[in-house]
Amino acid sequence: MRENYTLTRLYVDTPLNAGAAVTLEPAQAHYLGTVLRKSVSDTVRIFNGHDGEWAAEISMLSKRGGSLIVTDPLRRHHDAPDIWLVFAPVRKHRTAFIFEKATELGVSKFVPVITARTQFAKLNTDKARAQIIEAAEQTERLDLPEVAKPKKLDSLLDNWDKGRRIIFADEAGGGHSVLDILRNYSGPCALLIGPEGGFTEAERDRLLNMDCVDAVSLGPRILRADTAAISLLTLWQSAQGDW
Structure with missing residues (x-):
C-alpha cells in the first residue's frame, strides 16, 4: 500500500514468512538505531x-546488532524484465555509477567483459553487489540483478546462447537507428557497451558477423561508456521493458 512507502526499507539474506526472525547486520543495526533513531x-x-516485500518489527537493537520479527506481507515478488547489460569495466566511480543506475533502470544481469582496450579489468x-543492494533498497525493486564474473570478450562470444540477441552500441557509427531496432524487438536480449577507446576492428568484425547481433547507433556524439550504457538501457525500457 502507498502509505508503507515511507517506511525504511532493507535487504536481508533470510527466508521471509510471517513470524520469522531476522538477524540484522551490525551496519544495518547502526543505520536504524544511530542514523535513523529507530527503536x-x-x-x-x-x-x-x-x-x-514484508513488514517487520524491530525486536532488539544495540550497537552490536539487532533483530526483526516478520509480520505482514506487503507486495508479492516479481522479476524485472529479462535484459542483460554486457559492459567493459571503466574507472571505479564510473563503474559504480553503472551498477547503481542500471539497477534503478531494471537490468536483470550484469556481465562485465574484458576487451582489448579495457583499462580497468x-x-x-x-x-558491486553492495552497490546493487543499496540501489535496490532505494528504488523499490523486489529482485536483485545478478553479477557475473568478468570474462574475456572472445570467451563470452564463443559460448553465447544464440537465443539471446545482442544489441551492440557501435561507436564507429555504422549501426541502425536504435529506436527502429528496439520497436521491432522481442525475446531475451543483452545490451553491449564497449570500453573507453571503443572496440578494435577485429572485435567489431566478429560482432558484426554474428547472426544474433544488431549494431545500433546512439547518435552523432561519442558517449562515455557509462552514459552509453544508461542511455541504451533507458531506450530499451521505453520500447521493450516495463515502462
Whole structure:
C-alpha cells in the first residue's frame, strides 16, 4: 500500500514468512538505531530478492546488532524484465555509477567483459553487489540483478546462447537507428557497451558477423561508456521493458 512507502526499507539474506526472525547486520543495526533513531517496536520494510516485500518489527537493537520479527506481507515478488547489460569495466566511480543506475533502470544481469582496450579489468564483485543492494533498497525493486564474473570478450562470444540477441552500441557509427531496432524487438536480449577507446576492428568484425547481433547507433556524439550504457538501457525500457 502507498502509505508503507515511507517506511525504511532493507535487504536481508533470510527466508521471509510471517513470524520469522531476522538477524540484522551490525551496519544495518547502526543505520536504524544511530542514523535513523529507530527503536524497538518500530516497523520497517524488508525484502530478500525472491519472497516479496514484508513488514517487520524491530525486536532488539544495540550497537552490536539487532533483530526483526516478520509480520505482514506487503507486495508479492516479481522479476524485472529479462535484459542483460554486457559492459567493459571503466574507472571505479564510473563503474559504480553503472551498477547503481542500471539497477534503478531494471537490468536483470550484469556481465562485465574484458576487451582489448579495457583499462580497468579488475572488478570487486562483492563491492558491486553492495552497490546493487543499496540501489535496490532505494528504488523499490523486489529482485536483485545478478553479477557475473568478468570474462574475456572472445570467451563470452564463443559460448553465447544464440537465443539471446545482442544489441551492440557501435561507436564507429555504422549501426541502425536504435529506436527502429528496439520497436521491432522481442525475446531475451543483452545490451553491449564497449570500453573507453571503443572496440578494435577485429572485435567489431566478429560482432558484426554474428547472426544474433544488431549494431545500433546512439547518435552523432561519442558517449562515455557509462552514459552509453544508461542511455541504451533507458531506450530499451521505453520500447521493450516495463515502462
